[in-house]
Amino acid sequence: MxxxxxxxxxxxxxxxxxxxxxxxxxxxxxxxxxxxQMNPSAAVLALASIEFDVSSVPEGGSVTIKWRGLPVFVRHRTEAEIEEARAVPMSDLKDPQTDAERVKEGHEQYLIMIANCTHLGCVPVGESGDFDGWFCPCHGSHYDTAGRIRKGPAPANLVVPDYEFVSDTVVRIG
The missing domain is CATH 1.20.5 (Single alpha-helices involved in coiled-coils or other helix-helix interfaces)
Incomplete structure (x- = not known):
C-alpha cells in the first residue's frame, strides 16, 4: 500500500x-x-478636551476651571502684566522660556496653565508673591505674570497644556 x-x-x-x-x-x-478593555472609557474620552469661553474673564482677572481632574488657571492679563513678562531677562529664569512661548499668537492676553506647583503639586495663589504672579504658600515658590518660576524650590515653570482657540473667545484645552 x-x-x-x-x-x-x-x-x-x-x-x-x-x-x-x-x-x-x-x-x-x-x-x-x-x-x-484597556482603551479609555467614554467618560474619560469626554474629559479629554474641554471648551471654555474666555470672554467671561474680565481683564486683570482669572478663573480656575477643571480639565482631566486638574485645576487650570485661565488668566486675562493686563497690558502691564504682558509687558512685565516680556521684559524679564532670560538669565533671571530658572527654567528659561519667553512669554511668547507660553501664549498663543494673537491671544497674548490669555494665559492658560495647569494650576499645580511643579515642586510638589500644590495649587498656587494667584496675583501674589514677589513677582505679582502666583505664589505657592506651601513651600515658597514664586512665579511671575507668565507663570515662570522665579524663586523657591519649584524646578520648572507652571505647565501650559495643549490648547487652541477655536474662535476669538472660545478656547479648547486638550
Whole structure:
C-alpha cells in the first residue's frame, strides 16, 4: 500500500500552514477583548478636551476651571502684566522660556496653565508673591505674570497644556 504523504509532500505542508493560520486567528480573537478593555472609557474620552469661553474673564482677572481632574488657571492679563513678562531677562529664569512661548499668537492676553506647583503639586495663589504672579504658600515658590518660576524650590515653570482657540473667545484645552 503506497503512502500518500510521500507521493504529495505539499499536502502535509498545506495542512501545517492552514492549522497554524486557524490557530493564530483563534488566539487573536480571544486576546482582542482583553486588549480592547484597556482603551479609555467614554467618560474619560469626554474629559479629554474641554471648551471654555474666555470672554467671561474680565481683564486683570482669572478663573480656575477643571480639565482631566486638574485645576487650570485661565488668566486675562493686563497690558502691564504682558509687558512685565516680556521684559524679564532670560538669565533671571530658572527654567528659561519667553512669554511668547507660553501664549498663543494673537491671544497674548490669555494665559492658560495647569494650576499645580511643579515642586510638589500644590495649587498656587494667584496675583501674589514677589513677582505679582502666583505664589505657592506651601513651600515658597514664586512665579511671575507668565507663570515662570522665579524663586523657591519649584524646578520648572507652571505647565501650559495643549490648547487652541477655536474662535476669538472660545478656547479648547486638550
Amino acid at each position: 503506497p503512502d500518500n504523504d510521500q507521493k504529495d509532500p505539499n499536502r502535509r505542508d498545506f495542512l501545517y500552514v492552514a492549522s497554524g493560520a486557524v490557530g493564530a486567528v483563534a488566539v487573536a480573537g480571544a486576546v482582542w477583548p482583553l486588549i480592547d
